[in-house]
Structures are given as structure tokens and as C-alpha cells.
Amino acid sequence: xxxxxxxxxxxxxxxxxxxxxxxxxxxxxxxxxxxxxxxxxxxxxxxxxxxxxxxxxxxxxxxxxxxxxxxxxxxxxxxxxxxxxxxxxxxxxxxxxxxxxxxxxxxxxxxxxxxxxxxxxxxxxxxxxxxxxxxxxxxxxxxxxxxxxxxxxxxxxxxxxxxxxxxxxxxxxxxxxxxxxxxxxxxxxxxxxxxxxxxxxxxxxxxxxxxxxxxxxxxxxxxxxxxxxxxxxxxxxxxxxxxxxxxxxxxxxxxxxxxxxxxxxxxxxxxxxxxxxxxxxxxxxxxxxxxxxxxxxxxxxxxxxxxxxxxxxxxxxxxxxxxxxxxxxxxxxxxxxxxxxxxxxxxxxxxxxxxxxxxxxxxxxxxxxxxxxxxxxxxxxxxxxxxxxxxxxxxxxxxxxxxxxxxxxxxxxxxxxxxxxxxxxxxxxxxxxxxxxxxxxxxxxxxxxxxxxxxxxxxxxxxxxxxxxxxxxxxxxxxxxxxxxxxxxxxxxxxxxxxxxxxxxxxxxxxxxxxxxxxxxxxxxxxxxxxxxxxxxxxxxxxxxxxxxxxxxx
Numbered sequence: 179x180x181x182x183x184x185x186x187x188x189x190x191x192x193x194x195x196x197x198x199x200x201x202x203x204x205x206x207x208x209x210x211x212x213x214x215x216x217x218x219x220x221x222x223x224x225x226x227x228x229x230x231x232x233x234x235x236x237x238x239x240x241x242x243x244x245x246x247x248x249x250x251x252x253x254x255x256x257x258x259x260x261x262x263x264x265x266x267x268x269x270x271x272x273x274x275x276x277x278x279x280x281x282x283x284x285x286x287x288x289x290x291x292x293x294x295x296x297x298x299x300x301x302x303x304x305x306x307x308x309x310x311x312x313x314x315x316x317x318x319x320x321x322x323x324x325x326x327x328x329x330x331x332x333x334x335x336x337x338x339x340x341x342x343x344x345x346x347x348x349x350x351x352x353x354x355x356x357x358x359x360x361x362x363x364x365x366x367x368x369x370x371x372x373x374x375x376x377x378x379x380x381x382x383x384x385x386x387x388x389x390x391x392x393x394x395x396x397x398x399x400x401x402x403x404x405x406x407x408x409x410x411x412x413x414x415x416x417x418x419x420x421x422x423x424x425x426x427x428x429x430x431x432x433x434x435x436x437x438x439x440x441x442x443x444x445x446x447x448x449x450x451x452x453x454x455x456x457x458x459x460x461x462x463x464x465x466x467x468x469x470x471x472x473x474x475x476x477x478x479x480x481x482x483x484x485x486x487x488x489x490x491x492x493x494x495x496x497x498x499x500x501x502x503x504x505x506x507x508x509x510x511x512x513x514x515x516x517x518x519x520x521x522x523x524x525x526x527x528x529x530x531x532x533x534x535x536x537x538x539x540x541x542x543x544x545x546x547x548x549x550x551x552x553x554x555x556x557x558x559x560x561x562x563x564x565x566x567x568x569x570x571x572x573x574x575x576x577x578x579x580x581x582x583x584x585x586x587x588x589x590x591x592x593x594x595x596x597x598x599x600x601x602x603x604x605x606x607x608x609x610x611x612x613x614x615x616x617x618x619x620x621x622x623x624x625x626x627x628x629x630x631x632x633x634x635x636x637x638x639x640x641x642x643x644x645x646x647x648x649x650x651x652x653x654x655x656x657x658x659x660x661x662x663x664x665x666x667x668x669x670x671x672x673x674x675x676x677x678x679x680x681x682x683x684x685x686x687x688x689x690x691x692x693x694x695x696x697x698x699x700x701x702x703x704x705x706x707x708x709x710x711x712x713x714x715x716x717x718x719x720x721x722x723x724x725x726x727x728x729x730x731x732x
Contacts, residue, residue: 183219184232185212187694187723190224192240193702195247195669197687211245213694216722221690243717244702246669247686248406248695249637250676252583253529253562253627255412256400257422258330260392261384262631266296266325269631274303274313281325282317293381294318295418297326298631299334302593307483308358311337311367324381324418326374329632331481333374333418335367343377352376354447354508356486370484371506378418389425397429397437401727403636404697404716407438409627409680411475411529411562413464414444423464423471430469436726438695440680441471442529445517447508454520461526472681473527476517479537480506482565483598487534490568493602504536511540515547518559522548527557527681529583533565535610542574549578560625560679563588566603566610567617576621581679583625584614584671586644587633590657614644615661624667625675637672638699642712644668650712665703665711694723698732 194208210227212220220227231237262269266284271277277299285294301307307327314323314336322339326332340346347363355372357365369377384392400408415421429435441464443457457474464471480486485493488505495501509517518528528548530541538561545559560581565588575582588595589612600608618624626644628635642650645668647657656662677686684693698718703711719727 256396259631269298442475
């Protein structure tokens, strides 16, 4: 009998999250895993794995900690996150005063910067979620300022920036955006959606070196959170954001890209089908090693907080009366099915930004048209965000093979939800928000992502909210308790679900033959109460059996 090859790496002494909670060979839950040549070579108990331990085998004592597949983020923007963190980073400021103090401090510390850029401010810190130039002008009077908010669907600018862009009371709103104005019609300094480009296009572009540094900084952050793969939701230039494609190409070629990355090529919403040959060419040109770009990102609508998420019925005003606004559809719904059908026929995955129920329906209609025209294809379309989903559309995800890519951190009571969203949706639509359990029960595949830098990239924070529908460390009412899902379902969305979306079929589960993209947590979250999930941290992260992160106390 041939002696089995010794493993390179063995984990033992703790629970292992396996597909469908599959037991080990003797019927007991798995508590040991062996890795050989970058792949999982055995899953079972210490007895079955012991014979694979040799003199050069690294043995990791789990000590009761949970071993699970590496997390995958199905919708994230790492390079902009890295760039923003190196500029005027406002993500830690929760009040107007703190935000302005951070801007003042950054401007004072960087007197050589031609522009003050960065962003990440909280909408709820300002009345109506729309700060004005009158607040910024005294803080930075001499240089233009361009600061997108946390959701990056609006930007706050000062008078100097407005003047450089030539924005006055006579400037019309772009077709895909809005210039906020005061009662006299003067621009206030807040630009929504496509109006951001009026100033964003003037900001200094990042350099290739800055983009690469931002990617590597973001990769370290994500590995520390257990993320081993992701889908970058925007390869292209948009609203002042620079195309990160060159950073991925460079890192993939020089070996510094340790994560697996799928890039979603940006669909220019100002153009039509004539751009498809360019997308085909970009797909062929991009990709090396662990990076490829076979997805097209189509942004269908905006966000509910500024009234641009596309709804089937009008938004309400503060008095509860219907307005004339039903949100914004960035792509003509009559042309969308043709675009998606053509992309599907060429083997592209489509990745839709769809928050409002009208956008969700338009995306599903387009997928249905593609399925009817092209037949079943393994293109795995997915819809991201899904804030409001009409009940009639919930079962269509499974029927059409469209994955629901959710951002669980958003499904909780917090000021942006309670003050800037619920009053304008009304009770019926509020009850349809982020229907995770309904989608699962209807047979949909759930994937998960963070949309970082919009919100935290920590998957365990998202898992906490998916299970509890309360923010980590939070108290107060549960947000739509009927839409809570179990811990295994939440972890599966961040692992196997996102691996499915990313066409990374050799990852996403702990099974013999799979790539050894693995995470060790600092505890077993199954052993504690659900409300303690958010306190869990990542101890060790591995990609293909190579350690890419170790916590100080690992």
C-alpha cells in the first residue's frame, strides 16, 4: 500500500464548517483538515488526518476555534477605499462638528494639495442628509473641495469648486443627477448622482503608483478580515473615481495580488450597445493569474436616501403624501433586455446595482429576456443591494437563476434608515426591505458583500446583522425580525454563495479537493449567543494554503 504524501498544513482540535454541516468519515462532525499542494487533501477527525503529519507539516491547533472557508465579498470597491483612506477620510466622524473638524485638520496638514478630496461623511450628521457650501467655505476658503458621502451617490463641494465647474443657478440638472438648490434657486453645494461628475471630473487623477498602493493596502485590510476573494464592482472611471484596472494587472503580474479577484467592467449609462465590442476587448486584455474581468456592472438606479432609488410607486413626503418622484432609472428599461441578452450571449456575467423595487423588476425582466433568447447559460447574473423587493419578484430569483447579492449591514435600524428612508417609503415598502429570509425560503442563492467603502468590509459584522437584524453592539428594536436568517445561512452567503457568483467553484467550502482558502476565527460563534456574533474576530487567513494574515494573538 502506497504511503500517502505528508500534508503541508494540518488544522486540528476545533470545529470545521463543512458543506451542509457534513460529518467526518466516522459520522462525527469534522474537527481536522489537511492541506497538500494548496488544496484540501483530507477532512475528518484527528485520527484520519494524523497519518498525513510529517516532519515538515505545519500543525495549527484550533483550540476550539472555528475553521471555515475564506470569506468572499461579492460587491466591493477596494481601490477607492484605499485611496479615500489616504486622503481626507471622514468615515470616523459621526457629527457635523466632527466632520468639519476633520476637514479643517486635513486641509491644514496638507497645504500643498491643490484640491481637498476624500470623503465618507455620514448623511445623518446633517439636516436632511445634505450639508451645504456655507459650512465648508469657512473651513476651506482658498481651495476647491470635493467630498463624496459614505454611499458615494452624492458629493459635498464648496463655493470654490462650484465656481471652477461653472455651476450657477442657470446650470441645468444633468439627466442622471440633481444639483441641490436653495429656495432662491442657488446651488447649495450638494450634488446628487450624475451631477457629481460636474465637479468630480475636475479633481486631480490618482497616479498608477497611488492606485497600486491603495489596492495593496485594501488587500491587507480584507485579508485581516478573512476575505480571500472578491468581486470589484466597478472597473472603469466614474464620477471622479479612477479606473483601478491597471492596479490589478500590475499586482497580478508581479505576484503581490494574493486574493482572487473578479472585475466588473463598467457599463457606461450614457451609451448603448455600441460599447459592447469595447467590453469584449477589455475582457480579453485584462486578466492574469488570480485576476480576471468577465463581468459587466450595470447601475440601474441610485439610493433611497436621496430619492433616486427607482420605485414602482412615488416616494412620500414628510407628511406621508405621495410626491411626483418615483426615483431615477439610469438605463432605459425598454433597451435594457436587449443589452443584457447580448452580453449574456457573449458569456458575460451581469452585475446589477438595483435598490428600488422598480430597478429590481427591470433587472429580473432583463435576465428573463436573456434566458428566453439564449437558453440556460452558466453566466450567473446577480442583483446587488435589493433594498426594496416587491413580493411578486421574490420567487423569480430562483426561477431565473439570478443570485441575490445582499449587503447585510444595511438591514438594521440606524439614523440613515430611520430618519432618511423609512418616512419616505411608508410602512408597506418599509416591510419589504432587505428580504433575506423570504429570498432564501423561495430558493434563491444568497451571496453577500460589503460595498466598502460605503460600509464596513468586515464579513462578521455583516453576519451579525443578517442573523440579528440589529447592529453589533446595538440595542433597540429588531429591524423586520421575520427576515432574520440563521448563522449557517449567513456564513454560507459570505462563502459558498459569493464563490458561486465569482465562478470560483474550487473555493467556498471545506471539502476534499477544494482550494485551501481558509479562515480560523478567534472562537466558535456557534458556541455563543447570536447577539455575540459581532464580537468574533479573524485569527488566521490562508489563500491556497499560504498564510496571508495572522492576528497578533493568533
